[in-house]
Amino acid sequence: MADIEMEEDHPRLILHNFLTEDECKELEFIHKSCSTIGYRPNVFSTTLSHLIATNSAHLIIPFLPIRDRLKEKVEETFGCEYELVTEFTGLISWSRGASIGWHSDDNRPYLKQRDFTAVCYLNSYGKDFEGGLFHFQDGEPKTIAPMVGDAVIYTADGRNTHSVDEVTSGERLTLTLWFSRDSSHDEDAKLILLLEENVLHKSNNVPWSLLPLPASDNMYWFSPHQASNQDIGFDIRLGRLHALGFDVYYSRDMNFGSDLSELLMEPMQLARRDQLLDHKFVNVLHSLQVAQFYFWEGCKSQAFTNEVQSGKAVRLSRSQSEKITQVNSVFLKDTKLVETVFQSAGQCYFNLATFSAAITEWEDYSCKLHKEILLSLPQWRAHQAIYSVKFDV
Numbered sequence: 001m002a003d004i005e006m007e008e009d010h011p012r013l014i015l016h017n018f019l020t021e022d023e024c025k026e027l028e029f030i031h032k033s034c035s036t037i038g039y040r041p042n043v044f045s046t047t048l049s050h051l052i053a054t055n056s057a058h059l060i061i062p063f064l065p066i067r068d069r070l071k072e073k074v075e076e077t078f079g080c081e082y083e084l085v086t087e088f089t090g091l092i093s094w095s096r097g098a099s100i101g102w103h104s105d106d107n108r109p110y111l112k113q114r115d116f117t118a119v120c121y122l123n124s125y126g127k128d129f130e131g132g133l134f135h136f137q138d139g140e141p142k143t144i145a146p147m148v149g150d151a152v153i154y155t156a157d158g159r160n161t162h163s164v165d166e167v168t169s170g171e172r173l174t175l176t177l178w179f180s181r182d183s184s185h186d187e188d189a190k191l192i193l194l195l196e197e198n199v200l201h202k203s204n205n206v207p208w209s210l211l212p213l214p215a216s217d218n219m220y221w222f223s224p225h226q227a228s229n230q231d232i233g234f235d236i237r238l239g240r241l242h243a244l245g246f247d248v249y250y251s252r253d254m255n256f257g258s259d260l261s262e263l264l265m266e267p268m269q270l271a272r273r274d275q276l277l278d279h280k281f282v283n284v285l286h287s288l289q290v291a292q293f294y295f296w297e298g299c300k301s302q303a304f305t306n307e308v309q310s311g312k313a314v315r316l317s318r319s320q321s322e323k324i325t326q327v328n329s330v331f332l333k334d335t336k337l338v339e340t341v342f343q344s345a346g347q348c349y350f351n352l353a354t355f356s357a358a359i360t361e362w363e364d365y366s367c368k369l370h371k372e373i374l375l376s377l378p379q380w381r382a383h384q385a386i387y388s389v390k391f392d393v
């Protein structure tokens with residue numbers, strides 16, 4: 001699997017096909033349905049703590065086998081078995097304009113605890129995005145073109161100074177982890193506390209408790225150059241729905257001057273071209289999760305096993321279309337900007353019956369993961385560590 005011998009001056013390893021394409025696709029689904037604005041311009045992120053805090057704790061499950069494998073690999077590669085804790089796990093995507101100059105990952109006083117980095121590429125250079133090549137300043141390899149499933153691991157210090165070229169189109173997606181020898185920086189301890197608050201203290205039955213709870217609106221507001229300006233930019237939840245070909249419809253009255261600040265927390269419906277889909281979602285994040293689920297799983301097989309309960313749509317009336325236009329004028333503003341940030345990657349054929357079945361499948365998928373959380377949590381608490389628990393079912 002490894003490409004090169006480890007050089008002492010530049011301890012690093014490139015692993016081809018460390019993740020399967022299915023693992024990458026599932027993490028992509030999670031990111032595209034849950035991400036928030038990242039900490040740098042044109043960057044989006046999905047952290048485990050964010051998933052837990054937005055009532056989507058079950059979505060941490062797909063990370064865990066990968067995270068376990070990576071930590072083991074890093075410990076084995078750098079000869080520090082059982083010495084490391086995971087400091088950070090997150091999905092990070094870069095859209096057009098994002099880049100980073102030469103740096104090492106421990107180059108700030110508050111980052112000194114970082115000992116090792118693992119970056120897994122969840123999509124591919126030249127296919128899903130342009131630009132975004134990774135470079136090491138010294139040693140071999142000099143340049144890495146991200147390819148789906150590949151991983152690169154390296155020490156976080158000055159022996160592995162690196163940079164990433166500006167992304168020029170598409171969305172470059174990675175799973176990024178940092179590991180530390182300092183156990184006081186173990187993210188698991190914090191995540192277990194969060195899980196106790198967010199999972200145990202809620203009614204643990206299905207499926208109402210699995211509906212996503214959005215964070216505050218500003219965490220979803222994209223503005224170019226991170227200008228804190230409501231006049232330009234767009235809400236990334238509506239932006240991603242737009243890239244999938246959906247508009248959002250709110251039935252409530254929206255007279256001129258009405259307060260729309262809480263709107264995206266309210267129940268809504270999806271519209272597609274001139275059709276209004278009859279299903280009601282609890283909020284826009286819920287509809288985004290289902291829509292991304294459909295384009296991840298549904299249109300692949302065109303055959304969900306669940307019976308179609310409802311697959312109705314009606315033609316949008318003029319006043320309904322006007323409401324959609326009004327919502328877009330507030331939350332999408334410049335659709336050209338939306339389309340450069342989230343290019344719609346030639347979506348496959350849309351089928352209303354399959355989409356309705358996807359709503360039920362999404363609930364089943366969420367429930368299954370939620371049960372795994374409930375079964376795992378006692379063990380995680382006992383060991384003060386989060387890992388993939390194998391159950392005989």
Ligand SMILES: O=C(O)CCC(=O)C(=O)O
Pocket residue numbers: 100105119134162163164174176
């Ligand atoms: O995504 C990559 O290839 C590396 C990103 C990076 O250097 C960082 O986040 O520190």
Ligand SMILES: [Fe+2]
Pocket residue numbers: 103104105162
């Ligand atoms: Fe870095």
